Amino acid sequence: MGFMENKNTLDNIVALCKRRGIIYPNSEIYGGLGGFYDYGPVGVEMLNNLKRYWWKNMVDKRENIVGIDGTIITHPKVWKASGHVENFGDEVVECKGCHQRFRPEDIEDKCPNCGKKEFTEPRSYNLLFQTEVGVIEGSKVKAYLRGEACQNIYLNFKNVVDSTRQQIPFGIAQIGKAFRNEVTPGRFTFRSREFEQWDLQFFVHPDDMGKYFEYWKEERMKFYKELYRKHENLRFYQHPKDKLAFYAKDAYDIEYLTPWGWAENEGIHWRCDYDLTQHMKFSGTDLTYTDPITNEKYIPNIVETSGGVGRTFLYLLLDAYEEEDLGEGNIRTVLKIHKDIAAYRAAIFPLVGNKEEIVNKAREVFNLLSDSYKVVWDGRGNIGKRYRYQDEIGTPYCITIDYETLENGTVTVRDRDTMKQERVKIEDLDEIIG
Ligand code: ATP
Numbered sequence: 001m002g003f004m005e006n007k008n009t010l011d012n013i014v015a016l017c018k019r020r021g022i023i024y025p026n027s028e029i030y031g032g033l034g035g036f037y038d039y040g041p042v043g044v045e046m047l048n049n050l051k052r053y054w055w056k057n058m059v060d061k062r063e064n065i066v067g068i069d070g071t072i073i074t075h076p077k078v079w080k081a082s083g084h085v086e087n088f089g090d091e092v093v094e095c096k097g098c099h100q101r102f103r104p105e106d107i108e109d110k111c112p113n114c115g116k117k118e119f120t121e122p123r124s125y126n127l128l129f130q131t132e133v134g135v136i137e138g139s140k141v142k143a144y145l146r147g148e149a150c151q152n153i154y155l156n157f158k159n160v161v162d163s164t165r166q167q168i169p170f171g172i173a174q175i176g177k178a179f180r181n182e183v184t185p186g187r188f189t190f191r192s193r194e195f196e197q198w199d200l201q202f203f204v205h206p207d208d209m210g211k212y213f214e215y216w217k218e219e220r221m222k223f224y225k226e227l228y229r230k231h232e233n234l235r236f237y238q239h240p241k242d243k244l245a246f247y248a249k250d251a252y253d254i255e256y257l258t259p260w261g262w263a264e265n266e267g268i269h270w271r272c273d274y275d276l277t278q279h280m281k282f283s284g285t286d287l288t289y290t291d292p293i294t295n296e297k298y299i300p301n302i303v304e305t306s307g308g309v310g311r312t313f314l315y316l317l318l319d320a321y322e323e324e325d326l327g328e329g330n331i332r333t334v335l336k337i338h339k340d341i342a343a344y345r346a347a348i349f350p351l352v353g354n355k356e357e358i359v360n361k362a363r364e365v366f367n368l369l370s371d372s373y374k375v376v377w378d379g380r381g382n383i384g385k386r387y388r389y390q391d392e393i394g395t396p397y398c399i400t401i402d403y404e405t406l407e408n409g410t411v412t413v414r415d416r417d418t419m420k421q422e423r424v425k426i427e428d429l430d431e432i433i434g
Helices: 009-019 041-060 077-081 151-155 157-163 206-227 274-283 309-320 356-370 383-393 403-408 426-433
Strands: 023-025 037-039 065-067 089-094 123-126 130-133 141-144 170-179 194-204 234-238 250-258 261-270 301-308 321-325 331-335 346-350 375-377 397-401 410-415 421-425
Touching: 009 023, 009 309, 009 321, 009 331, 037 041, 041 065, 041 170, 041 194, 041 206, 041 309, 077 151, 077 274, 151 157, 151 170, 151 194, 151 274, 194 206, 194 309, 206 234, 206 250, 206 261, 206 301, 206 309, 234 261, 250 309, 261 309, 274 301, 301 309, 309 321, 331 383, 346 356, 346 383, 356 375, 356 397, 356 403, 356 426, 383 397, 397 426, 403 410, 410 426, 421 426
Parallel strands: 065 170, 346 375, 346 397
Antiparallel strands: 023 037, 089 123, 130 141, 170 194, 194 301, 234 250, 250 261, 261 301, 321 331, 397 410, 410 421
């Protein structure tokens, strides 16, 4: 069995996603809308699994982290306090030939669209999407779709301190949508205009920042190493000190090696007390923290970990996608994706779809397993074709119920990665696929 080097991995993944209901371009029947994507029946299961996986790791398994779920539209002053209204921008240049706009870093010396070498001077372009709150003309208030999800966490810091048993050091986690009117959306979901982020803001005493910054760097790298197969495609990138925001003391990105080079997966930021100080200033509300034991009053410092859910999803597909040459022109496409993220843990195949006893027995297996796992039914076509379909969406196990099952209660379990088949008792299935 040979592995084929593929130069068009991203194109093949885009095609696979469409073909198998993982991701569709949004509004496709109208010609699509750049930077917007919908998750299909298989993709939504994977996406939910991915978010659950993060939540389990970041919230459920930790005594000092709680979650929130905040709104997409907030008071417009939030975005003034955060600095997004002033300077949440990209530099944009316009090609003098075809008038397409680009970020200066996306062009080399000529226009990627028409080849002309003349551009306008760069100008700044705000990425926030605007909307209005209220219905009566004249009393509508200009508002913004959140440009990053984390602001809701700062807004609720005091609420969480007052309403839970948490004491510093503790964290607030959230998964939610963010919106950026990106100049150059592209590379599938890598740079979208609507996307989800998973954020942790960990609040600490200023003296403890160094310790917790290191801790979260390591924890987050460990998380991605458990998720991806190819660890050589992960690295830290430290932001140069002269490129840091004025309030930040240090920042690292966890980067993934994509077909277009190293690219950000998640940022880990040493944010000092900037966020809470800004919101204190703009809202007039006191957000200082009083230590319940020492009575010391201070503005907490923050370690932030902020990653993209859709971007991680795309990197997972890149990490898992393989085309295997099985010989004699027989190519198998397979997603060797983490079994906790796969849409279905197992597929249930009645060997023949029109034999009542076999179908009934297969239903029994389906009902037995679906209490604990998401499983999928397929009773159509030959078994080889059914295996290929499940390989393409990354289902770790296929379970076939046949005539022998009716005689002795055993089924065939076929493993996605090794393609090996094993005959096992129905009562042992839970342990095998668990
Ligand atoms: P980039 O430099 O790639 O534009 P960023 O530094 O602006 O990203 P952050 O503001 O730190 O990104 O956002 C945190 C995470 O959100 C990123 O690491 C990335 O995974 C994700 N993200 C940011 N912008 C987008 C986008 N347009 N589409 C999809 N995911 C995004």
